[in-house]
Amino acid sequence: MTKQNIEHYPHPPIPPMAADDEIDLRELFAALWQGKWLIIAITFVFAVGGVGYSLSLPNTYKSEALLAPVNDQGGGGLASMAGQLGGLASLAGVNLDSGGGSETQIALATLKSRHFISEFVHANALEVPLMATTGWDQDSGEWQIDPERYNPDTKTWLKPEGARENKPAAPTDWELYKAFSDLLAIKEQKDNGLVTISFESESPILAKRVTEQLVAAINARMKADKLQETNTNIAYLRQQLENTNLTQMQNVFYQLIEEQTKSLMLAEVQDEFVFKTVDPAIVPEEKAGPKRALICVLSTLLGGMLAVAILLVRFAFRKDD
Structure with missing residues (x-):
């Protein structure tokens, strides 16, 4: 195959990237904002639970x-x-x-x-x-x-x-x-x-x-x-x-x-x-x-991370659907 033939040989079309594979940060932040009350509620529950647990320790x-x-x-x-x-x-x-x-x-x-x-x-x-x-x-x-x-x-x-x-x-x-x-x-x-x-x-x-x-x-x-x-x-x-x-x-x-x-x-x-x-x-x-302040901080952070993780999973499944 000559050089001229190679130059004129049609290249296979590049398939467009599926829109589902793209991560839109605006949609992600929007989903987190929509679920802000869920984040607040779960974080609050974990914070109260951490306070109660720390106070129960002698x-x-x-x-x-x-x-x-x-x-x-x-x-x-x-x-x-x-x-x-x-x-x-x-x-x-x-x-x-x-x-x-x-x-x-x-x-x-x-x-x-x-x-x-x-x-x-x-x-x-x-x-x-x-x-x-x-x-x-x-x-x-x-x-x-x-x-x-x-x-x-x-x-x-x-x-x-x-x-x-x-x-x-x-x-x-x-x-x-x-x-x-x-x-x-x-x-x-x-x-x-x-x-x-x-x-x-x-x-x-x-x-x-x-x-x-x-x-x-x-x-x-x-x-x-x-x-x-x-x-x-x-x-x-x-x-x-x-x-x-x-x-x-x-x-x-x-x-x-x-x-x-x-x-x-x-x-x-x-x-x-x-x-x-x-x-x-x-x-x-x-x-x-016990280190009550540390227990309260860690429990609050754990609640916040768990709430965000739940929203991210929900966002991923919704995007797949």
Whole structure:
């Protein structure tokens, strides 16, 4: 086919764009304007619903404690002794590493563990405030007990409606752990190592008490573990000392026993074993939640967007028809 033939070859006609595929912004805005009362009505309903929902939520209060990791005062001596004795301490089966940083991480992990939280809840009788209350009475300073969940006179738990037959009436450790963990917050500042422990509750008094008890409980737990470990090391070293006749090894065991005894004495006199309280917990006077203004704004925006979406869908179907 020559160039001349190509130039004279008739091009296929371009079909005109369907009018239905075009979006007329004037029609769109006109449809929205016609449905302005629907937008106002739906937005108003959502706004009122958001206000009502936010007002139905109880106030919650958060109590915080700022803590600093305690450096093991005997750590330098133990580390120095471990360096001087080389591998003899490891050969004897004794760990002389003070592990200040690792002890802090272990303490934080213990605070979040299911076993520690379950023991803490039972030890401080927090089952009822966590699982069987309908609110906190600010005037009387007492919890409002849910009569369908707990009988305060007989101190017995009642099985909730709809629960399976084999489920116990009392809350399980897993349920207590989940309820407590939702109210607990632990934050560690990476730059300086400070730790913030906070607990949120409808009762400001309970929030302060739980925060204080948590700090005391984790210090006591880590102290008890350290004392048990050190006593086990001393008993083991004394047994090995009796089984050896080598003067050099006896001197090594004597030095190890001396360092472990120092560590034991230091641990016994330290109440704030892992965390030292920098800023203690207080009874909060300002509520931490709920964010009622934010709830109202979000519900109003949601209502407005839903109303506009409904009008746009109606406009699209009407345009197709």
